Amino acid sequence: MNNIKDIVNLEIYPIDTSSDFLKDCKKKLKKDSVLQLDNFISSKSLSKIQNEGNQLHPQAYYCSQNHTVLLNKKNMDLKLDDPCNVEVLSNKGCVPHDLIPISSDLIELYNSLVFQKFLENVLDIKKIYPYKDTLSSINYNYYEEGQQLGWHFDNASFAITLMIQSPDSGGIFEYINKGRNYEKNYIDKKLIRSVLKDEYPVNELSVKPGTLLLFYGRNYLHRVTAVTSQKCRILVTLNYNLEEGVSLSENARLTFFGRLK
Numbered sequence: 001m002n003n004i005k006d007i008v009n010l011e012i013y014p015i016d017t018s019s020d021f022l023k024d025c026k027k028k029l030k031k032d033s034v035l036q037l038d039n040f041i042s043s044k045s046l047s048k049i050q051n052e053g054n055q056l057h058p059q060a061y062y063c064s065q066n067h068t069v070l071l072n073k074k075n076m077d078l079k080l081d082d083p084c085n086v087e088v089l090s091n092k093g094c095v096p097h098d099l100i101p102i103s104s105d106l107i108e109l110y111n112s113l114v115f116q117k118f119l120e121n122v123l124d125i126k127k128i129y130p131y132k133d134t135l136s137s138i139n140y141n142y143y144e145e146g147q148q149l150g151w152h153f154d155n156a157s158f159a160i161t162l163m164i165q166s167p168d169s170g171g172i173f174e175y176i177n178k179g180r181n182y183e184k185n186y187i188d189k190k191l192i193r194s195v196l197k198d199e200y201p202v203n204e205l206s207v208k209p210g211t212l213l214l215f216y217g218r219n220y221l222h223r224v225t226a227v228t229s230q231k232c233r234i235l236v237t238l239n240y241n242l243e244e245g246v247s248l249s250e251n252a253r254l255t256f257f258g259r260l261k
């Protein structure tokens with residue numbers, strides 16, 4: 001039986017007990033807008049997940065799409081040089097939740113009340129819920145050589161990712177901790193324009209296998225640069241909702257998984 005104690009490195013990250021540790025995480029997330037917890041997953045569990053990710057790899061569904069930073073299609077009725085109407089490319093493979101074995105440590109982690117409570121505390125959220133549909137809660141993402149995720153703001157307010165396998169080169173997570181305030185309906189087009197033109201200094205994170213990353217993806221512009229090695233980048237997204245019974249839109253499911261169920 002896999003147990004949260006065997007999956008998470010509780011000696012380094014006492015998510016089950018220490019309130020000081022929680023306060024620290026909260027503070028860091030507020031200050032830096034990202035929370036990076038290296039070696040969050042124990043080495044034994046990480047090996048299991050890496051094997052699982054490599055075994056599932058042939059079943060990945062690959063998609064390639066052009067989209068704007070707001071994840072829309074180019075709108076011909078808007079100014080074509082509006083930075084929110086400029087298209088970037090995203091292409092990657094995805095293995096959806098229903099293909100992940102029920103015995104997976106990822107499922108244990110995702111469903112763990114200790115882990116969920118930790119996320120709720122750090123993110124200052126009352127309660128998080130899994131997706132209602134069978135595909136969207138846990139996703140393996142595969143970035144092959146030449147594949148990337150273009151600059152964007154997420155639709156979801158926060159993102160939780162787990163690095164499984166780093167490529168030998170490229171595939172770097174880059175972000176700026178401003179650009180939009182969704183709650184206040186504010187967007188900094190000048191800033192977005194200069195980021196899209198590579199004229200703004202962006203932050204990059206060096207993320208290793210086993211690292212858990214939390215970030216406010218809806219307000220912070222981010223991307224994954226193209227992988228430039230034969231070794232692919234494998235990353236898991238742990239996707240939760242703020243309300244119960246929510247499914248990912250049909251459009252998004254068809255785009256990312258190639259099916260609705």
Ligand SMILES: O=C(O)CCC(=O)C(=O)O
Pocket residue numbers: 141149154159161173217222224235237
């Ligand atoms: O792959 C990553 O590190 C980030 C993923 C991401 O930004 C997304 O799925 O929206």
Ligand SMILES: [Fe+2]
Pocket residue numbers: 152153154159217222
């Ligand atoms: Fe994102």
